Amino acid sequence: GDNRAASKNSSDLIAYKNVNDVPPPRDCMIQIDQKNEAILLPIYGSLVPFHVATVRTVSSQQDTNRTCYIRIIFNVPGTAFNPHDANSLKFQGSIYLKEVSFRSKDPRHISEVVQGIKTLRRQVVARESERAERAT
Amino acid sequence: MSDGHLFNNISLGGRGGTNPGQLRVHPGGILWKKQGGGKAVEVDKSDIVGVTWMKVPRTNQLGVRVKDGLYYKFTGFRDQDVTNLTNFFQHSCGINPEEKQLSVSGRNWGEVDLNGNMLTFLVGSKQAFEASLADVSQTQMQGKNDVILEFHVDDTTGANEKDSLMEISFHIPNSNTQFVGDENRP
Numbered sequence: 001g002d003n004r005a006a007s008k009n010s011s012d013l014i015a016y017k018n019v020n021d022v023p024p025p026r027d028c029m030i031q032i033d034q035k036n037e038a039i040l041l042p043i044y045g046s047l048v049p050f051h052v053a054t055v056r057t058v059s060s061q062q063d064t065n066r067t068c069y070i071r072i073i074f075n076v077p078g079t080a081f082n083p084h085d086a087n088s089l090k091f092q093g094s095i096y097l098k099e100v101s102f103r104s105k106d107p108r109h110i111s112e113v114v115q116g117i118k119t120l121r122r123q124v125v126a127r128e129s130e131r132a133e134r135a136t
Numbered sequence: 137m138s139d140g141h142l143f144n145n146i147s148l149g150g151r152g153g154t155n156p157g158q159l160r161v162h163p164g165g166i167l168w169k170k171q172g173g174g175k176a177v178e179v180d181k182s183d184i185v186g187v188t189w190m191k192v193p194r195t196n197q198l199g200v201r202v203k204d205g206l207y208y209k210f211t212g213f214r215d216q217d218v219t220n221l222t223n224f225f226q227h228s229c230g231i232n233p234e235e236k237q238l239s240v241s242g243r244n245w246g247e248v249d250l251n252g253n254m255l256t257f258l259v260g261s262k263q264a265f266e267a268s269l270a271d272v273s274q275t276q277m278q279g280k281n282d283v284i285l286e287f288h289v290d291d292t293t294g295a296n297e298k299d300s301l302m303e304i305s306f307h308i309p310n311s312n313t314q315f316v317g318d319e320n321r322p
Contacts, residue, residue, distance in 0.1 A: 013242075014241045014242060014243075015240060015241060015242025016240035016241065016242065017240075018240070019191050019192065019193055019238050019240055020193060020194060021240070022193040022240050023193065024193050024194045024195075025154075025193070027298055028153035028154065028298060028299070029298035029299045030299050038242050041301075042153065042298075042299055042301070043265040043266075043267065043301055044149060044150060044151060044209075044265065044266055044267055044268070044301075045147070045149025045150055045151075045152075045153050045154040045209065045211075046149065046192065046265060047193075048264055048265045049240055049242045050242050050243075050244055051241075051242030051243065054242065054243065054244040069302070070299070074244040075244070076244075076307040076309075077307075077309055078281075078309065093309075093311050093312050093313065093314075094245040094246055094247065094309070094312070095245070095246065095247060095248045095257075095306050095307070095308050095309075095312055095314070096244055096245045096306065096307040096308075096309070097244040097245075097257060097304070097305075097306060097307075098282060098305045098306060098307040099284075099303070099304070099305040100301065100303065100304050100305075101301075101302045101303040102299040102300060102301055102302060103289070103299070103300045103302050104298060104299045104300070105298070106298055109298065109299075110299075
């Protein structure tokens with residue numbers, strides 16, 4: 001029973017319950033919502049929220065023109081040490097968003113975003129694994 | 137509403153972000169003009185094939201699908217505008233607006249729906265995001281289960297977004313039966 005509770009926790013993490021809880025878009029740029037543990041990605045003029053627990057890795061790159069590229073890889077089933085493995089059974093048949101990449105002209109913003117996502121993700125993963133451990 | 141209605145602060149959303157403007161809805165159709173001039177969108181009533189409403193953070197979004205496959209998204213309507221415009225579309229155009237719901241749960245698993253040239257990612261039957269396949273420059277399979285969509289890099293549209301989408305990839309597990317044996321989709 002305890003095992004089930006632990007897996008339930010990580011798969012039931014939800015960024016927002018209500019549409020109006022999502023912060024209104026300021027600029028069409030990647031944002032981090034610390035309080036709701038969400039990252040907001042600008043896709044076709046909307047800010048699309050993803051819970052930070054769905055993120056596997058985030059990285060950035062810069063080319064010679066000072067153009068930055070940020071790549072966010074999400075958890076999908078079938079990868080090693082995947083905290084979402086419980087989901088792949090629970091949500092069998094689902095299609096997963098695996099990866100998104102964006103281009104930006106603002107290197108400072110991108111490095112802040114990368115650091116922000118990494119820090120927030122670390123906090124949430126630590127908290128969740130502690131919770132899972134306590135449950136066993 | 138016989139003379140039409142004017143809505144200020146209506147943004148047109150798309151690939152390059154959003155642009156503020158003004159929307160006029162009149163018996164002949166709809167007309168959106170970008171603030172300060174420039175781009176305009178004019179849709180004749182007879183070209184509208186479908187209309188959708190969706191509640192988005194703090195406001196409402198109107199989706200207008202037209203005959204040639206284009207799909208316009210206007211954001212910035214108050215709740216009372218939704219009621220008025222719904223009446224207008226029903227009575228003047230004979231179109232019943234559909235209601236869509238936005239997913240804000242933050243999950244990355246759901247379904248992919250292809251309709252015309254729009255790709256919709258749905259989480260729990262609610263829409264998480266939409267992308268136009270017309271902007272996809274290349275699709276690639278990676279391994280047996282991943283599909284990569286590369287988007288055009290467009291510097292000319294007066295985009296006001298700071299971070300531009302370049303690539304999206306989907307992981308389609310073997311357990312998914314929707315796209316089995318169809319290598320041309322999505």
